Amino acid sequence: MAVQDLDSRRATLLRERSSLEHQLEELEAGHDTSFTFDDNFADSGQVAAEQGEAKVLASSLRHELAEVEKALAMIEAGTYGVCEACGNQIPDARLEALPTTRRCINCA
Ligand SMILES: [Zn+2]
Secondary structure, three states, rough: OOHHHHHHHHHHHHHHHHHHHHHHHHHHHHHHHHHOOOOOOOOOHHHHHHHHHHHHHHHHHHHHHHHHHHHHHHHHHHOOOEEOOOEEEEHHHHHOOOOOOOOOOOOO
């Protein structure tokens, strides 16, 4: 992959990482305030459902964040863009659409 493409992919991943970190912070901040709800007013079933949703969302954000970290580590290691299954170069168009993918379309 050309150096400028790699740089632009790294920039995309870094933006993605800060966006995910920001969303996680927001989620955790929002999560904390839910503990201050007055029991007389809050529908406890509703609160539990919202906390459950926040938990699911937080875990999927953490998963995405881990994928972004892995992709960034592969850029540093010089192995980014190589399919982990067959060893072929993953086409640029696919990396453009899915910057954290580690497999080519045939192996996905
Ligand atoms: Zn492959």
